Amino acid sequence: MKNIIDNTVVFVKEKLEGAEAGHDWFHIERVWKLSKKIAETESCNEEVVELSALLHDIADPKFHNGDETLALKISREFLESQDASEEIIDQVLFVIRNISFKNRGEVPEHQPLELKIVQDADRLDAIGAIGVARTFNFGGFKNNLMYHPDIKPKLDMSKEEYKKSDGTTVNHFYEKLLLLKDLMNTEKGKKIAGERHVFMQHFLDQFYKEWNCEI
Numbered sequence: 001m002k003n004i005i006d007n008t009v010v011f012v013k014e015k016l017e018g019a020e021a022g023h024d025w026f027h028i029e030r031v032w033k034l035s036k037k038i039a040e041t042e043s044c045n046e047e048v049v050e051l052s053a054l055l056h057d058i059a060d061p062k063f064h065n066g067d068e069t070l071a072l073k074i075s076r077e078f079l080e081s082q083d084a085s086e087e088i089i090d091q092v093l094f095v096i097r098n099i100s101f102k103n104r105g106e107v108p109e110h111q112p113l114e115l116k117i118v119q120d121a122d123r124l125d126a127i128g129a130i131g132v133a134r135t136f137n138f139g140g141f142k143n144n145l146m147y148h149p150d151i152k153p154k155l156d157m158s159k160e161e162y163k164k165s166d167g168t169t170v171n172h173f174y175e176k177l178l179l180l181k182d183l184m185n186t187e188k189g190k191k192i193a194g195e196r197h198v199f200m201q202h203f204l205d206q207f208y209k210e211w212n213c214e215i
Contacts, residue, residue, distance in 0.1 A: 001047050004082045008054045011078055015058055020141050022134035023060050027125060031056065034121035038188045048088060048114045051079070052095035053121060071096050095119075101126075101176055104183070111185075120189030123180045128196030131177055132203055139169030146170060147211060173204060 016025045035053040039046050055078070059071040072093050079089045095115045098107045099122055107115075126134065139146065145168045153174035154167060167175065181197040184190040 004047075004084065005050050005054070007082055008051060008078070012054050012058060015074075020063065020138065022137045022141075023057055023063070027134070028054060028057060030125050030130065031118070031121045034124050034192075035118050038117045038120055038186055041188045042113055042117060042186060044113045044117060045091070048091045048095070049117050051084075051088070051092045052099075052114060052118045055079075055092060056096050056099050056118060056122060058096075068097075101180075101183075116185035117189075120184050120186050120193075123184065124189060124192055124196065127177050127180050127193060128199050131196065132200060135172055135177065136169055139172070142166065144169055147207070170204070170207065173200060 012028055013025050016023075016028065019025070032050065032053040035049050036046075039049045055071070055075045057071070058074050059067070061068045061070075064070050075093060075096055076089060079092065084092075091112065091114060094112065095118050098111070098115055099119050101123070125131065136146070144166060145151070147168050147170040151168055151171065153171040155175065177200060178197070181190075181193045184193045
């Protein structure tokens with residue numbers, strides 16, 4: 001197991017060199033570490049968890065014209081080159097296919113524990129201090145407004161509306177980030193999410209205070 005994990009780390013680092021800073025190797029590394037910490041509290045296939053965490057953003061559709069098949073193709077070809085079993089490959093691809101927030105309405109009712117663990121880890125990296133930093137980094141990458149008092153969040157967007165959304169960065173908190181706490185799967189994930197959720201609420205309170213020049 002160690003050899004394939006080590007090889008995957010090298011592969012992902014090379015593949016994501018120069019990636020947008022919120023979806024680069026360091027994001028992958030944090031999700032990988034968080035996944036392992038959560039996996040310690042669950043009875044799961046740790047190899048599937050680690051491989052899924054490492055490969056989950058190998059070709060994020062946001063940066064590939066919305067193509068949701070590319071990551072699956074790249075991951076399959078890599079895992080086959082490592083002589084991974086078809087069972088392992090299928091489980092890893094299932095996680096990659098179903099991990100995204102925008103795809104939550106399409107996920108089968110009975111989800112494998114490995115998906116729940118990696119999904120929690122990925123969502124944890126979207127909230128808290130790191131989540132705030134990543135959100136504003138991506139907003140800057142897209143040249144979105146930070147905030148506009150007359151542009152309100154769009155709640156209950158469809159998958160296609162969400163993919164095409166170019167709202168403000170602050171609105172993204174209400175459209176996604178503040179929703180994640182209640183979407184966590186594992187007890188460990190719920191505990192960490194609760195703490196990070198509170199941080200985001202305090203951040204937004206301070207943001208509005210400064211935006212309105214309150215002293």
